[in-house]
Amino acid sequence: MLVHRSGSPHRTRSLATVAGALLALFALLLGLPGSATAAATPAKDAPEPSHPAQDWAGSQIAAHEGTGSVRPATGLLAGVEGVDVSGHQGNxxxxxxxxxxxxxxYVKATESTTYTNPSFAQQYNGSYTIGMIRGAYHFATPNTSSGAAQANYFVDHGGGWSKDGKTLPGALDMEYNPYGDTCYGMTATGLVNWMKDWFATYKSRTGRDAVIYTSTSWWKQCTGNNTGFGSVNPLWVPRYGSSVGELPGGWGFHTIWQYTSTGPNVGDHNSFNGAYDRLQALANG
Structure with a gap:
């Protein structure tokens, strides 16, 4: 006797495939378990930065956490005075x-894999020539390309390192996204994996562990206050006030404090947490 069946095995498998895809999509959107792998991969259609000349270490910190005043006159800051500059300052x-x-x-060298600071040579070489210890930094856009791709671009465009006693290890600037979603549309796991990729690539190219620039508020919001970098990567932290305040997870002390975004002369002003010979030691590795 012929028995009528409501659906074929092929149709059943197709429906199951569609249902599985929908569940994966909902997991990704909601940040549920299973979405971290997808989130760790930058969106292929993410637009390249449209105004990279307006992005520098602290540009988004000031916008989200407030601007600072000039260096406090109370003598609370000890250490070595420094600045950071970008194409925004020109010569x-x-x-x-x-x-x-x-x-x-510290001089901004690159952003994503498409932008180089047009004033980099004047700033990077000029600071060196006058006698300063200087380094380069990369403004990260984790949603546009992989960590490895951006680290390689950085090293290839001024972010390298040499043991000359005057060159600091490169720095990775991780802060609020100037182009959209605060955390670049990525999960905490995705961002952490992206940074691991960047740092590993930088070290393989230069032999140095890079510095990380990030604020406590952003770090908590976007990495879940991850504690996995503090024992390896020196911390450059922005905090515009009379004290450095709470540090991101994993760090017991800071290496550099960006204490104001409105310092005298030009650029943001920083204080190295130690005597000059310790700054030289950081440069020498």
Whole structure:
């Protein structure tokens, strides 16, 4: 006797495939378990940065956490005075900064895999020539390309390192997304894996563990206050006030404090947490 069946095995498998895809999509959107792998891969259609010249270490910190005043006159800050600059400043008067007591500088080199600071040579070489210890930093956009791709681009465009006693290890700038979602549309696991990829690639190219620039608020929100980097990567933390305040998870102390976004002369001002010989030690590795 012929028995009528409501659906074929092929149709049943097709429905199951569709249902599985829908469940995976909902998991990704809601950040449920199983979504971390997908979130760790940057979106292939993410647009490249549209205004990278307006992005520098602290540009988004000031917008989200408030701007700072000039260096407090209370003597609360000890250590070595420094600045950080980007294409936003153009040509920098390094003599004026040196004469004001600035002894080190970080210079923005790159962003994503498409932007290089047009003033990089004047800033990076000029700070070195005047006598400063200087380093380069990369403004991260984790949703546009992989950590490895951005680390390689950084090293290839000024972010390398040499043991000359005047070159700091490169720095990775991780802060609020200037182009959209605060955490770049990625899960905490995705962002942590992206940074691991960047740091591993940088070390394989230069032999150095890079510095990380990040704020406590962003780190808590976007990485779940991950504690996996504090024992390896020196911390450069922005906090515009009279004290450095709470640090991100994993760090017991900071290496550099960006204490104001409105410092004298040019650029953001920083304090190295230690004497000058310790700054030299960081440069020498």
């Amino acid at each position: 920098v008067d390094w003599s004026a900064l040196w004469n004001s007591g600035v002894k080190f500088a």
